[in-house]
Amino acid sequence: MNERSTNVSGNGSGGESDWPQTPGELVYLLDAVVELFEAIQQGTRVDLLERLLDCVDWREMFGADGAAPLSTGQVEELRRYYRAKFSELDRFYLAEQLSTELMTALMASGDMRFSENLRSLGRDRPELWQEIRTFFSRKELATSMAMLADDSPPGERN
Secondary structure, eight states: OOOOOOOOOSSSOSSGGGSOOSGGGSOBOHHHHHHHHHHHHTTOOBOHHHHHHHHBOHHHHHOOTTSOOOOHHHHHHHHHHHHHHHTTSOHHHHHHHHHHHHHHHHHHHTSSOOOHHHHHOOOOOHHHHHHHHHHHHHHHHHHHHHHHHBOSOGGGOO
């Protein structure tokens, strides 16, 4: 676990300068990401920022080795801090981050695999190009689904 301060006052003190500054720097619960996209596939409308925050592994990100687990209040304070920090981010960026995490989860579960040939790189073979295209096509579909499911108020969409 990371040794980050759990004093999450959100007022500029307590070690926030070394905290993640972008959604891509956070650690996500891959099962939560998969569940989110399963809901989106069923037609559920979501607020992308709130659902992204739901998928963050707060205890892994901000818990310290040997320290007591973060309290519910500390997790809520972190959520408030990052909700404010990320509130101005474009919704497409949030959808892109979530779809990247989905592809990570699919690769971790074995549902999406890269061949040894692709991982070793350096070979120009059409079947490898098709494999890359399939991966990114699926990722783009997930991004589109997340964008279409965004249920944030229209005035808050970027």
